[in-house]
Amino acid sequence: MADTTVPVTGGGLQTIDGVPLKKQLARATRQSKLRALMLVAPLGIFVLVSFIYPIVLTLTRSVHSPVFGAAFHRTAEALQSWDGKDLPSEPVWEAFVADMKEARANRTIGKAATRFNYDVPGTRSLFTRTARKIRKVKEGPYKEAVLEINKKWGDPQLWGYIKQNTAPYTAGFYLNALDRKYDYTGKIERQPEVRQIYVPLFWRTLLLSSLVMASCIILGFPVAYLLAHLPLRISNLLMILVLLPFWTSLLVRTTSWIALLQTQGVINDFLVWVGIISDQQRLQMMFNATGTVIAMTHILLPFMILPLYSVMKTIQPSYVRAARSLGATQWTAFWRVYVPQTLPGVGAGSILVFILAIGYYITPALVGGQSGQLISNLIAYHMQKSLNWGLAAALSTILLFGVLGLYWLYNRLVGVDNMKLG
Amino acid sequence: MALPAHASTLETVWYYAFRVFCGFVLIFLILPILIIIPLSFNAEPYFSFTEGMLSFDPNAYSLRWYADILENGMVDPNAAFGWDWFKDSWNNAQWMHSLRNSFIIATAATFVATTLGTIAALGLSQSNLPYRNLIMGLLISPMIVPIIITSAARFFFFSKVGLSQTYLGIILAHAVLGTPFVVITVTATLVGFDRSLIRAGASLGADPRTVFFKVIMPLILPGVISGALFAFITSFDEVVAVIFLAGYEQRTIPRQMWSGIREQISPTILAVATILVLMSVMLLTVLELLRRRSERIRGLSPG
Structure with a gap:
């Protein structure tokens, strides 16, 4: 029959429906590609959702650590203008007392103190004990009141660490993992010998x-x-x-x-x-x-x-x-x-x-x-x-x-x- | 590989030294697995052979550790032996509880892994799949990533979505770990698969579903089954994910062994281990039979 022969019009081979052969081939390839992808998709999605995504999510924890910064957000703001040499000025202390009270009230102080303790070992109890006594502090001068609770707060280095720790993103964990740490000015130094593990x-x-x-x-x-x-x-x-x-x-x-x-x-x-x-x-x-x-x-x-x-x-x-x-x-x-x-x-x-x-x-x-x-x-x-x-x-x-x-x-x-x- | 008649003395020495060395390596491989079998019949609570065992004194051997598997945790292990005793053991004994969990979780995880893995392997074996290498690498990765990282990640994620300490959570976790094995074995089976059979089926009027179940499935079945066995044993043997994700309710056999080794070491573990060894012997036999069948079907060897 005449209409079963391949029509040659417009300078290219065409299928019986008049579609150029090239186009038809591209369509067929695309379809089979799509079919192959559709077959792989269920497992691919399963692996992505229940395997890759949790891993990526966990890895962000290695740089993202907002606990301390969230608990001491007022202090963080007040410390912005601190020069890092002497003890911070009165507004910082006021903010600090307010943060302490709030952290004690909503029970975030424990987590925040633990987080801080990773960077400055031995300070967990300093935070928790101070938090317990902080409700007695009703009015200024706050600096003296806090120092009276514990005179360790009078160490400017400690405030350097506090300022560092209020940042939500940190490379500190990686430094720890490589036996290094920030000193109180933010410079990288080696861990002491006994902590290099x-x-x-x-x-x-x-x-x-x-x-x-x-x-x-x-x-x-x-x-x-x-x-x-x-x-x-x-x-x-x-x-x-x-x-x-x-x-x-x-x-x-x-x-x-x-x-x-x-x-x-x-x-x-x-x-x-x-x-x-x-x-x-x-x-x-x-x-x-x-x-x-x-x-x-x-x-x-x-x-x-x-x-x-x-x-x-x-x-x-x-x-x-x-x-x-x-x-x-x-x-x-x-x-x-x-x-x-x-x-x-x-x-x-x-x-x-x-x-x-x-x-x-x-x-x-x-x-x-x-x-x-x-x-x-x-x-x-x-x-x-x-x-x-x-x-x-x-x-x-x-x-x-x-x-x-x-x-x-x-x-x-x-x-x-x-x-x-x- | 037989020693030729013209071999020099040195060659002879070398020939035998080589075989003796290989013998030692093979003993090194199998001995630890065989040694626990007699040890599990120890009458004393030791991990070593007693004097009596070495002199084959029948009193030095006992089945008490096997009985312990059934009894440990029972309400009344001294009750009369009968239906009620079995019911008590089945419901309350710690090891029976773990055994049940292991089978439930492994079966479900195998089902998920085999279904998803087989379908994906069908897609992967098509020549025109784009980014084939990348996708394959992605799908195999659960086998490669250290289990501790995977489990830690799941711990956070599953706690967030409420799947931690649930059967579903562990089944999903184990299914992911099992899929690479299914993908690998089924893709390997599909390498020698003659695609014209699909077209032949279709040209004879079969719809895609019929082609799949009547033509493709019977041919790749050996690969699917051995992949499923791999997935099953992966789940059955897995402990780290269970440590991180399971509560007491979902304890499996390996989890129970893990705490047994760490806390209250007793030869009951050896008795369980012996049973597991017998299980792997059975698995190995099934796999070998499958391999032979697959070779015969595909005409790779005269059988």
């Missing part, structure tokens, strides 16, 4: 994670090699020994390491029984960094073996044979020909193990003791015990960006699509 802890987290990663490579590479080169029947059987730990609950594995490693545990009993050590010399393998590294290596080892195995499976044996026939020793053939081909697997496994290790919480908390704690444990401490949420958020942000950097690297090197599970 976070930077060493970051270093320890990196060190222990690297140790775990290195042990995983050393232990995982030979096993992956063996599994990849044994006949399939045997290697499938041995693979169970790798997969069973992988599928076993994290707490189960941590529990069994406690049973093995503790001073009255299986390994020590065995060593005493064999006679390598005497009953008094039982090894302290738990509640320190050793315990953390051993247990974490065990838990993360499958994450190294599985990607290595899948890469080694694809390596053609003919390359090593060719190298050997060209005169390479066994070692040269292995090191110069085989190993370079496994590097994608080594890279994938290492980054994965490292990413998982630096965020580890459960195992260090249970077997790590004091010296085996990682940065996550301190974040949990500030979340649950000290309730210094700003500092917890600052530490989290630093950790998060470290992990995201590694994740980006992983994505570049391996691609998340190629992640192998089980």
Whole structure:
């Protein structure tokens, strides 16, 4: 029939309805793009709302801390014109007394004092005690009245800190997280020696994670090699020994390491029984960094073996044979020909193990003791015990960006699509 | 990989040393999991083998820690063994309470994660999805971000919207953690998926829904199920989110183990651990069967 032929008018191909083919194609592509997006959208929105948004919200706490400034808003205003050298003038004191009374009445003084205490340790009780007595102060001169309650208020440095703390946005938590702080004039200085804990802890987290990663490579590479080169029947059987730990609950594995490693545990009993050590010399393998590294290596080892195995499976044996026939020793053939081909697997496994290790919480908390704690444990401490949420958020942000950097690297090197599970 | 006949002494030594080393690593991997099984039958409240256990004295072994799982927290554990005893255990025993919670939460979280994850994987596997890498990175991120950060963030957010200390809150939290596994496994299954089958179905008159359930679903089912198993075990094993979000009512098995290890350490934990190990053995078996089936369906190996 004549109307089924493609009409050629206006210098381009057209569909049967007279729409230019190009336009029709663009429409079809757009529709299928839209369809693909529609399929991804439910999960995307779910992840955004219940995962990304809460994280972003929490991270703002690391810079946003309005509690103190809200409670002492009059003081904040009055302190605007203060020169920062001598004690503030009378209007500031008057505002301060008014703020104190109000904070005491609406019970915000506790929170504000706690917040201030993070920056100037030991001042929490100064605030709360003064607040309790402040209602006796009815009229000026307010400065003398406040000083009479507690003469510590006569310290100009304290007022410097007060002025700093009334600002709703602060970099103070990040400085704390890096073992630094503002002095009373607003200059950045190092924390005193005994309070420098976070930077060493970051270093320890990196060190222990690297140790775990290195042990995983050393232990995982030979096993992956063996599994990849044994006949399939045997290697499938041995693979169970790798997969069973992988599928076993994290707490189960941590529990069994406690049973093995503790001073009255299986390994020590065995060593005493064999006679390598005497009953008094039982090894302290738990509640320190050793315990953390051993247990974490065990838990993360499958994450190294599985990607290595899948890469080694694809390596053609003919390359090593060719190298050997060209005169390479066994070692040269292995090191110069085989190993370079496994590097994608080594890279994938290492980054994965490292990413998982630096965020580890459960195992260090249970077997790590004091010296085996990682940065996550301190974040949990500030979340649950000290309730210094700003500092917890600052530490989290630093950790998060470290992990995201590694994740980006992983994505570049391996691609998340190629992640192998089980 | 057998040792050739012309191997030198050094090569022979190296060959056996290598195998012995691998043997040790494999023992290192499996031993901690096997060791707790005999320990859980300890008659004494220790985490170590007693003299009697080592000499295989039957009196040194007992099931008391398994009984403790059922009894701990019961109103009257000494009542006559029967229907009422079981009812008491089911309603009041701490571990039974946690077990029930774990299953409820894990099942619900798996359902949410599998549904959303499978649909998203279908979209992700279409070649013309814009910003594919970015979206994939976003969807996988719950697996990568340290759990402590995720849980702390949820703690604030859920308290604000009234979801903290509710079952729904924990289910949602676990569902997010499970979705990356579903997305990864289902996308991997879809890599070898022949798209012309969809067109064939459509050209034979099937509407999109029929095509999905009759053509796509049967083929990707192994991937969906193994993704679902991953999501299930992720939720079943998760403790940090539960620590931050759950009240006593919503305690799960790992949460109960966590406080058990920290507060009142008793071999009951080992008995629970043994049961969980048996569970993972079963899971592993199911996964292996699925993998074989998937390979057979797609003709990757003769089976």
